Amino acid sequence: MGEFDLIAKYFKRPVHRAALGIGDDCALLAPAPGMQLAISCDMLVQGRHFFADVDPHALGHKALAVNLSDLAASGAAPRAFTLALALPQVEEAWLQRFAQGLFALADAHGCELIGGDTTQGPLNICITVFGDVPAGQALLRSGAQAGDDIYVSGNLGDARLALEALLGHITLPAQALAATRERLERPTPRVALGTALRGIANSALDVSDGLLGDLSHILQASQVGAEIHLEEATKLIASSALWESAVSGFDQNLLQQCTLAGGDDYELCFTAAVSKRAAVQAASATAQTPVHRIGRITAAPGLRVLDAQGQPVAQRWRSFDHFKF
Numbered sequence: 001m002g003e004f005d006l007i008a009k010y011f012k013r014p015v016h017r018a019a020l021g022i023g024d025d026c027a028l029l030a031p032a033p034g035m036q037l038a039i040s041c042d043m044l045v046q047g048r049h050f051f052a053d054v055d056p057h058a059l060g061h062k063a064l065a066v067n068l069s070d071l072a073a074s075g076a077a078p079r080a081f082t083l084a085l086a087l088p089q090v091e092e093a094w095l096q097r098f099a100q101g102l103f104a105l106a107d108a109h110g111c112e113l114i115g116g117d118t119t120q121g122p123l124n125i126c127i128t129v130f131g132d133v134p135a136g137q138a139l140l141r142s143g144a145q146a147g148d149d150i151y152v153s154g155n156l157g158d159a160r161l162a163l164e165a166l167l168g169h170i171t172l173p174a175q176a177l178a179a180t181r182e183r184l185e186r187p188t189p190r191v192a193l194g195t196a197l198r199g200i201a202n203s204a205l206d207v208s209d210g211l212l213g214d215l216s217h218i219l220q221a222s223q224v225g226a227e228i229h230l231e232e233a234t235k236l237i238a239s240s241a242l243w244e245s246a247v248s249g250f251d252q253n254l255l256q257q258c259t260l261a262g263g264d265d266y267e268l269c270f271t272a273a274v275s276k277r278a279a280v281q282a283a284s285a286t287a288q289t290p291v292h293r294i295g296r297i298t299a300a301p302g303l304r305v306l307d308a309q310g311q312p313v314a315q316r317w318r319s320f321d322h323f324k325f
């Protein structure tokens with residue numbers, strides 16, 4: 001099977017929301033009146049972001065999910081995406097599973113594949129997503145205000161816990177491994193929450209490299225600081241699977257490392273004025289996505305993690321950085 005047969009068989013589909021899809025030199029996409037295009041690109045590299053033997057269905061899902069997560073963090077609604085794919089060889093069974101996982105998530109979000117590139121090479125998947133957001137309403141990292149509450153959606157730490165187990169650093173009970181592995185391999189982009197938070201959140205981002213590191217991006221962009229209560233926050237945002245495994249024996253340090261600096265979570269971290277607490281709860285209900293209030297933004301710069309007595313804890317957690325690990 002050649003390059004063009006492969007594209008036609010697995011990726012070419014009719015488009016409804018774009019003016020022109022796969023098949024010409026460019027796809028055509030018109031922003032609706034009054035809307036801005038939100039654009040983001042994320043690459044997944046074998047050996048770096050996923051194991052060679054990962055289920056291709058999950059890989060198709062994750063490749064798009066991490067991109068949709070960026071749209072969610074901006075409060076943008078998904079519209080279209082492109083797919084640049086390097087494949088070591090044409091393996092039809094693999095391609096079929098990959099395309100199924102990819103399109104299942106794409107269809108769930110009304111996001112159309114409108115173009116891409118296909119080449120032979122080490123397995124590498126690069127997706128660019130296009131979303132739309134009413135002009136001026138995108139959620140930015142730079143909007144946090146002193147006094148804002150800090151929130152996190154869903155749970156953090158599962159993906160990192162699964163990774164630690166898959167790397168053989170720890171042993172997890174089968175059930176906890178299955179549950180956390182699902183979160184590592186099939187993250188849920190919080191698109192409905194992101195759009196529901198337009199006009200409510202002052203700042204937002206998606207947690208991909210670990211909460212404390214990612215929150216620091218908001219603090220820097222907004223020129224503010226933050227306080228987080230370690231035990232309270234950890235309890236709120238650690239999932240029950242993680243919590244149960246933690247209780248059945250392993251150390252608090254790992255629990256804190258996973259929840260506060262784990263990475264690969266794809267939850268939203270956002271800030272909103274205290275006066276917006278009811279509106280945040282309403283957005284959470286509309287989006288059917290739980291949110292937890294974990295701290296507050298301060299005028300004084302820096303991120304302070306506090307113990308139960310309100311004393312600063314020395315930070316020993318490192319977020320993910322491709323060039324520092």
Ligand code: ADP
Nearest residue numbers: 007011022023024025083084085115116117118
């Ligand atoms: P060009 O030679 O202009 O770069 P290609 O021959 O690479 O174009 O691609 C032909 C058409 O197929 C284009 O419309 C391109 O967007 C689309 N395409 C190529 N690879 C993919 C892919 N992996 N997924 C979706 N569309 C693709």
Ligand code: MG
Nearest residue numbers: 023024025026
């Ligand atoms: Mg061309």
